[in-house]
Amino acid sequence: MQWRAVLREIKTRELHKDMEILSQTFERVMDCKDSVIKSLAKDLSEAEEQHAHALRSHLHNVDQLLALQRRRLGLLEESYDMELEGLTTEFETERKTITDQHDKEIRYLQDVFMAMEQSYTDSEYESKLEFQSLWDDLKNKNLEEKHFLRIQLENIVEDLWKRFQDALKNYTDATEDRKIAFETLKVKDEKSSEEIEAQMKKIQKLQEAIAVSKGKILLHGRESEDQNQYVRNDKELVLIQLRKLKAQRTQARGRAQENLVKLTQDSTATLKALRKVVEKGERILKLAEICRKFETEEEKVLPFYSSVLTPEEQEFEMQDGGEEPTRELAEVMADYRGMENFWKRYNKVKLEQLSLQHRRTQLLDINRKLRELLKQYLDGISVSDEVLSQLNPLFIVNHRSNLPQPLPAPVAPPGSRGPPTAHNIIEAAHIISHTL
Numbered sequence: 001m002q003w004r005a006v007l008r009e010i011k012t013r014e015l016h017k018d019m020e021i022l023s024q025t026f027e028r029v030m031d032c033k034d035s036v037i038k039s040l041a042k043d044l045s046e047a048e049e050q051h052a053h054a055l056r057s058h059l060h061n062v063d064q065l066l067a068l069q070r071r072r073l074g075l076l077e078e079s080y081d082m083e084l085e086g087l088t089t090e091f092e093t094e095r096k097t098i099t100d101q102h103d104k105e106i107r108y109l110q111d112v113f114m115a116m117e118q119s120y121t122d123s124e125y126e127s128k129l130e131f132q133s134l135w136d137d138l139k140n141k142n143l144e145e146k147h148f149l150r151i152q153l154e155n156i157v158e159d160l161w162k163r164f165q166d167a168l169k170n171y172t173d174a175t176e177d178r179k180i181a182f183e184t185l186k187v188k189d190e191k192s193s194e195e196i197e198a199q200m201k202k203i204q205k206l207q208e209a210i211a212v213s214k215g216k217i218l219l220h221g222r223e224s225e226d227q228n229q230y231v232r233n234d235k236e237l238v239l240i241q242l243r244k245l246k247a248q249r250t251q252a253r254g255r256a257q258e259n260l261v262k263l264t265q266d267s268t269a270t271l272k273a274l275r276k277v278v279e280k281g282e283r284i285l286k287l288a289e290i291c292r293k294f295e296t297e298e299e300k301v302l303p304f305y306s307s308v309l310t311p312e313e314q315e316f317e318m319q320d321g322g323e324e325p326t327r328e329l330a331e332v333m334a335d336y337r338g339m340e341n342f343w344k345r346y347n348k349v350k351l352e353q354l355s356l357q358h359r360r361t362q363l364l365d366i367n368r369k370l371r372e373l374l375k376q377y378l379d380g381i382s383v384s385d386e387v388l389s390q391l392n393p394l395f396i397v398n399h400r401s402n403l404p405q406p407l408p409a410p411v412a413p414p415g416s417r418g419p420p421t422a423h424n425i426i427e428a429a430h431i432i433s434h435t436l
Helices: 002-174 176-292 297-301 311-319 327-335 337-381 385-389 428-435
Strands: none
Touching: 002 176, 327 337
C-alpha cells in the first residue's frame, strides 16, 4: 500500500509540474496573442488611413479624368456642330442654286410652251380662215353652177314639156292612174338626181379641200413634232441633272449619317474603356487592401526598398549597362517611370514566392524521408513474411544488418557553402506528456 502512496505523490508532483509548464505556456501564448492583436489593431488603423488616402487620391484622379473627358466631349461636340453647320450651309446653298436653276428652267419651258401654243393658235386660226374662204368660194361656185344648170334644165324641160304635152294628154287619158303615179315618181326622181349630182360635186370638192388641209396639217405636225422632240430632249437633260443632284445630296447625307454613327460608336467605346479602367482601378485598390493585411512590420515601415544589390554589384551593373537607349525607348521609359515602385514590390513578392516554393519543396523532401524512416522503423518492429523478405534494420546476423551502408559524405573544401543541415526540434513538454 505504501508504494501506491509513493506513486501517488510522485504522480501529484509531476502533475503540478505539468500544470506550471502549461500555465507558463498559456501565459506566453496569451502574451503573443495580445501582441498580435495590438499589431493587428495598429495595422487596421494604418490600413484605414491608407484606404482613406487612396480613396481621396482615386476620387481626385477620377474627377480629373471626368473633367478631361467632358472637355474632350465638348471639343468633339463643337467640332461636330461646326461641321454640321458647314454641311448645312453648303446644302442650303446648293439647294437654293438648284431651286433657282429649276425655277429658271421652268419659266423658260413655260415661255416656250406659251410661244408654241400662240404659234399653234395663229396657225390654226389662219387654217380656219383659209378653210372658210375656200368653203365660201366652193359654195358660191356651186350655187352659180346650180343656177346655170337649173336654167338650162328648165329650158329643156319646157321644150320637152311642149313636145310631149300632146302625147301626155293622150297617154293621160289612156292611163290616168299610172300617170298620177308616174308624175309622183318623176318628181321624186328629179329631186334625187339633183341632190345626188349636187352632193357628188360637193363631196369631190370637199375631198380636194380635205387633202390640201391634211397636207398642211401633216406639215405643221412634223414641225411641231420636231419642236416637241427638242423640248423633250431638254426636259430629259434637266431630269438627268436633277437626278444627279439628288444622288449627290443623298450621298452627302449618307456620309454625314455615317460620320455621326462613327462618332457615336467611338464615344460609346471610349465610355466603355473608361468604365473598364475605373473597374480595374477599384479591383487593384481592393487587392491592395487585401495584400496590406499580409505585410510584415518591415514592409509597413519600408514599403519600397532601394536595392538588394551590394554597392560593388551596383557599380558593376552600371559599368555593364550596355548600349544607351534610343530616343523613342527613352520616351517610353519616361512614361513608365512612375511604375518603378510597383515593379520593385512586385519583384520582391515574386522572389519571396519562389523562395517559399523552394522551401516547401525542401520540407516535402524532408517529410518524405522521415516517412520512409518511420515506415522502416514500423516494419522493423513487426515480424511477418513480407517484412522479413524486405530490408529490415532490426534483422542483424553476426553484428551485420541487411540494409545498404550509406556512402561517406564528401568532405567539402574550406570556404565552400553546402546545403543547410535540417534538424528536428521537439519541445520537452511534448516529450514528457507522451512519456508519462
